Amino acid sequence: MSETAPGANPYxxxxxxxxxxxxxxxxxxxxxxxxxxxxxxVLFLLLFMMxxxxxxxxxxxxxxxxxxxxxxMVSSGILITSLILYAFITPESWHVKEASRTSAPxxxxxxxxxxxxx
Amino acid sequence: xxxGAHTATMEAGWGGGAxxxxxxxxxxxxxxxxxxxxxxxxxxxxxxxxxxxxxATPWPDRTHIFSMPFIALMTFILxxxxxxxxxxxxxxxxxxxxxxxxxxxxxxxGGLFFLSCQAYEWxxxxxxxxxxxxxxxxxxxxxxxxxxxxxxxFFLLTGFHGSHVISGLVILIITAIRxxxxxxxxxxxxxxxxxxxxxxxxxxxxxxxxxxx
Numbered sequence: 514m515s516e517t518a519p520g521a522n523p524y525x526x527x528x529x530x531x532x533x534x535x536x537x538x539x540x541x542x543x544x545x546x547x548x549x550x551x552x553x554x555v556l557f558l559l560l561f562m563m564x565x566x567x568x569x570x571x572x573x574x575x576x577x578x579x580x581x582x583x584x585x586m587v588s589s590g591i592l593i594t595s596l597i598l599y600a601f602i603t604p605e606s607w608h609v610k611e612a613s614r615t616s617a618p619x620x621x622x623x624x625x626x627x628x629x630x631x
Numbered sequence: 632x633x634x635g636a637h638t639a640t641m642e643a644g645w646g647g648g649a650x651x652x653x654x655x656x657x658x659x660x661x662x663x664x665x666x667x668x669x670x671x672x673x674x675x676x677x678x679x680x681x682x683x684x685x686x687a688t689p690w691p692d693r694t695h696i697f698s699m700p701f702i703a704l705m706t707f708i709l710x711x712x713x714x715x716x717x718x719x720x721x722x723x724x725x726x727x728x729x730x731x732x733x734x735x736x737x738x739x740x741g742g743l744f745f746l747s748c749q750a751y752e753w754x755x756x757x758x759x760x761x762x763x764x765x766x767x768x769x770x771x772x773x774x775x776x777x778x779x780x781x782x783x784x785f786f787l788l789t790g791f792h793g794s795h796v797i798s799g800l801v802i803l804i805i806t807a808i809r810x811x812x813x814x815x816x817x818x819x820x821x822x823x824x825x826x827x828x829x830x831x832x833x834x835x836x837x838x839x840x841x842x843x844x
Contacts, residue, residue, distance in 0.1 A: 521720075521721050521724030521725050522717070522720075522721055523721070524718050524721055526717070527713075527714045527717035527718055527721070528714055528718075530714070530717075531710060531711065531713070531714035534710045535707065535710060538703065538706050538707070538710070538838075539703075541839065541843060542699060542703055542843075545694070545699070545843060555844060558839050558843050558844055559839070561839075562835060562836065562839040562840075565835045566832060566835055566836070569713065569828055569831055569832045569835065570832065572717075573713050573714075573716075573717050573824075573828040573831070574825055574828045574829070574832075579652070579653065579654060580652050580653035580654070582651075582652055583652040583653070583654060583659075583662065586652070586662075586666075587662055587665070587666055590666050590670075591666060591669045591670065591673065594670055594673060595670075595673040595676075595677070598673060598674065598677045599677050599680060602677050602678075602680060602681045603680070603684065605681070605685075606680070606681045606684035606685040607684065607685075609681075609685035610684065610685045610686070610687060613685070613687050614687055
């Protein structure tokens with residue numbers, strides 16, 4: 514059977530994508546075992562995470578083959594909202610961290626058993 | 632006459648034609664749903680970032696808590712099930728109903744395996760003393776540096792993802808039954824596939840941001 518029906522992508526696209534995703538996943542796990550500098554490791558993992566996301570969105574979810582405006586609506590909508598949310602949350606988390614540090618008791622007394630003090 | 636002019640204005644300004652994204656209304660609606668669902672996970676991941684960044688104590692080392700090869704196996708299962716789901720969509724588009732059904736069934740098996748792995752992981756951690764409110768007093772997890780923020784992030788992130796896997800499986804099972812009866816068009820399999828790939832996509836972020844970083 515030919516793979517030329519409208520809307521039908523060749524089977525090999527999925528299996529090539531599967532292979533690449535597998536290699537990237539193994540590389541990400543292997544990177545954890547090497548004692549790389551923290552910043553380098555974080556950038557490496559985030560970069561490969563985005564590559565995996567683009568491959569799944571593009572090839573598995575067919576965004577590569579859809580109209581550009583659909584792909585733009587989906588990717589920009591999620592990315593921009595997430596970045597705005599993260600940008601607002603980050604300074605607040607630092608503030609909470611600082612506040613909990615300054616309000617911590619200086620007696621060195623241990624909290625009661627089972628009670629967690631962040 | 633007035634009504635006709637109104638319709639024409641609406642179509643010119645807001646109608647966008649029959650298919651504004653060059654896709655059927657089913658696909659457009661599915662994408663809108665996926666975007667909103669992605670924003671839910673975006674909020675959860677930002678909440679996780681907040682918990683992690685605001686904690687005064689260091690975040691525990693995941694390799695001391697989870698078996699990373701086991702997490703890798705879960706990832707492998709989900710990626711493979713996505714590939715079989717993609718093959719099901721192609722087979723359905725080509726009119727090969729048997730092959731489409733076979734691939735949907737393999738995807739269901741993959742999803743069940745993934746869910747079993749997640750249930751095992753949850754059971755293991757709960758047995759070790761992890762709770763949504765934090766680790767139990769005196770449990771080994773406290774020695775490993777596990778705090779309440781960690782258990783909250785773990786149960787919420789993986790729990791929400793797991794619930795999506797369950798709903799994805801329900802959709803796939805219904806799709807498989809309807810496909811076997813010849814009632815599901817190719818587009819129905821494609822919509823189910825879109826949702827399943829989304830579940831895989833979310834796992835990519837949870838795997839990297841929670842288990843690896």
